[in-house]
Amino acid sequence: MNKWFKNRDFIGGSILLIFSVWFYFTAQTIPKGNVSGMPPSFFPSFLAIILGILSFIVVIKGIKQILAGSQLKIERKNHKNVFLLFLLLIAYLFAFQYLGFIVTTIIYLILVMLLLKAGKLVKIVPISIIITLAVYYIFGVGFKIPLP
Amino acid sequence: MLVEQILSAVGVIFEPYSLLLLAAGVALGILFGAIPGLTATMGVALLIPLTFVLEPAAGIVMLVGIYCGGIYGGSISAVLVSIPGTPSGMMTTLDGYPMGQRGEAGKAIGYATISSFIGGIISAIILIFAAPYLAKIALQFGPVEYFAIAVFGLSIISSVSGDSFVKGMISGVIGMMVTVVGMDYVTSTPRFTFGTVALLAGFTFIPTMIGLFGMREFLLQVGTENYKYQVEQKVDKVIPSLSEIKKLMSITIRGGLLGTFVGALPGAGGPIASFISYDSARKSSKHPEKFGTGIPDGIAASESANNGVTGGALIPMLTLGVPGDGVTAVMLGAFMVHNLRPGPMLFQNNADLVFSIYVGLVLANVLMLIFGLMGAKLFARILNLPMEILLPFISVLTIVGSYAIRNNPVDIAIMIGFGLLGYLMSELKLPAIPMVLGIVLGPMAEANLRGALLISKGSWLIFLTEPISLILLILTVVLGAWPFLSGALRKKQELEGNTTSE
Structure with missing residues (x-):
């Protein structure tokens, strides 16, 4: 079976x-x-x-x-990471309406980079802050998209 | 008349602001194209929300720039790490990578750049001359023809994407089902909303696209974990000599023409165009055995064809509202944002916009040539950016992009939902691109099917009695039956082979 x-x-x-x-x-x-x-x-x-x-x-x-007795060939994937990412995204969706864009995005980026093993916290935290602020200023200020 | 309109469009595009946007678009496109995992389609999907705040012409021309740059950019990673940065670059890896291995990576990128440029320019010229005629013919199309075109487009894309026609069609039908959700446009009856007010307007197009091309790709990359590669080749001597270019001229021109033709077929895009061009270049070559060992001919055949697709794919997109490939399907979103409807009427009501796109496409190709030849070294270095940081960054862009359209968190939820759906579909080997075409063609197919059956008082025979639709439907059936036919033919040959050898 x-x-x-x-x-x-x-x-x-x-x-x-x-x-x-x-x-x-x-x-x-x-x-x-x-x-x-x-x-x-x-x-x-x-x-x-x-x-x-x-x-x-x-x-x-x-x-x-x-x-x-044959099988469809499918690449093996790390479903656990994808599932964790999905949960993180859902959490982001709810959190950013209360905590605002900057705080939520920084926390989200740090967590995702930890999940993808991007390196030590000393490296990840500043990168996350820089990316968040860059996106905020380019989209929010430059293109006038009202981010909460 | 034509000259005047082109000149006035030149005036619009050569404004410093538009020019800057176009240049930025081309550069970003090359980046998205070059980095494996980020595609031209993703670049367009992520930047569509920005066109919302721009003038329609400036915004759409910027997307055209991303399109050209993105298709070309795929060749850079094809040469350097043997991974096509964008699906269209697949055939370029065959000769580009061996050439790079021999220490001629710069030269390989140079050939790719020049042939992309020539292919792109050929397609732009054909677009400029063919589109107005097609638009005139399209004015006479009624619901019967439009429904047949929608079915035809869906069947082409299903037969070229993924490994099974049936699965491609399944993905396309699911895409059309997505468009049914929301209020019926005739009776305003809610369909499949299950009492949810947020769904009354249906699934918003742009978040859906960002989900299918941004979020899905992000989840897939994280899932497969195959983003570890290293560029080791040195990139120098990029610009090839004139005599070398001359030798490749016939292959490049043929590639450009083939690419434009394939691109103009609704649904068929870069990967299939470069495959056909590479194959025909090999077959007509004096030394077919050298293909695949790293010869310029292979690179030129593949790259001229996939950039030839750009102008070609814009032809049905502008004249019929039926996109020629995945990127132009997403690009339709930018028209929607500005309440513009591509189709024959666009040529009458928004002729200035159409001409800006013509001029933008030509200029995008010129910029691509300059950036490619000057900046190849820089783009090569960008390939070494750590994906563990780039991917999370992209995911933030998908969130901001889908939120930007209506400032509504529901759009983020839609985006994430479609990203996950795309990921789950890939687990069943259901390709994403037919679904996108289904989403684009869904409303058109429904309105015209209902219209046609209203004319015929409910009889389906109307699709067989109208000549254009009959031809398109026969072609559709042939496309669908082709795998079975060719399989049967192969079996017959095998059997015959066995009997003769005995």
Whole structure:
């Protein structure tokens, strides 16, 4: 059973297939409105059907791969770091509305650089401050974008 | 008439401020192109928010500069570290890197610069002469033709990006699904908003693009951790001699023409153009076996074609509103910011802007030549910037850029969301570029499909009875079926080969 779950075409295609079914039925709940011609639900339903067919092909491909014992070649990635980065970005999104751009960005940059092993704190902290202030002055002052 | 308009556009571009912006655009473009992991498309996506505060002409011309510089910049890292800094530079690595290894890195960059320049100028000239005619023809296009063009564009990009046509199409359809979210433009009925007020206007275009090209790339780079490289070659003697340039002239001109043609096909861009040009140069060469060992011909073929794409890709983008490649797709955002709609009407209502783009493109190529020949050493040194610091910096730019459009934190959330979506899609080998084209073409496809079916009273046969749409749809089917056909042909040949050898 394990090789079924490890095949990305099979799993990914199935997820997309389920998604297209969901998309189709959600589209049917869109109110018709009073227009002559195609209702607002028409194009989403059309797309959902196409996606359904395409993802079905991918599922079949996945099954073929499993039966043939082959695998989709995908580069190994460090998902842990990407996940941590994602959490950091979400934290940034909330923090910068309260702490303001400068403070949040400096803290964010220091944390990301630590995560990417950019070097010692003595090096990272000044770099983070310089980048933040440069961005703040170029965008906020130079191009008059109101950063909080 | 043409001359007058060009002269007045020259006046606009040669204002010190516009000129400075264009020069900055080209330099930034070369930087983004040269640094592996940062692409021309990313450069355009990150700087689009700035065009918001600029005059439309100045801002768009700056993006054109980033575009030219970015496509060219990819050759620098292709030569020095054998990583194309931008996908279009892939074929340049084949001959550029071996040449650099022999200690001729400067020369290799010189060849790349000159052939990029010639390819770019050829494409600019074709753009100037072809676009007005195409715009006139496009005036007669109705909903049927436009829908067929959208389908055709999506199928081209799906067949050239990623390793499977089906997956490319999936990515494109998901892109179109993204555009469905928000209020329906005819009835104002909310669709897929699930009661969220923030989604009524749909997913804002520019944050989506920054997410797919800035944030996604950032996450991918961090995930793959393959940003450790070191430049060891010395870069000197950049400017090649006139006789050397003459020898390459025929390859370069052919590359420029091929690039322009491929670029003008909606959806097909630099990587495929340089591949075709390299292949045809090798096949017609007297010494095809030398290709790949580090000969100037290979560099010239690849670089002239990928810069030839720039002018070519602008043709369908300006005349039809259908981008010729990924970068021009993102560039459409700058038009939207200023409420300009590319298409045949742009040539009538905003002719001055169109002419500024012409002049800007020519000038961008000249600046690219100067910067490339003078500054190659400097750009080579920039490759040694530590990515551990550069990547976080880029991520801050993605945040500021998406916030800048409406000063709304929701846009940052959209940007991060699409970055993550792009990352997850790459885990399934679903390419990002068709999705972008889907997002660009979605509203156009929907409006014209509904329009066409309104004309035909619901009959789909209308797409087969109109000649232009019929031709485009046949081409689409051929593109989709090609892998199966060519696979079947190969099998047949293999079988025949087996029987004869027995």
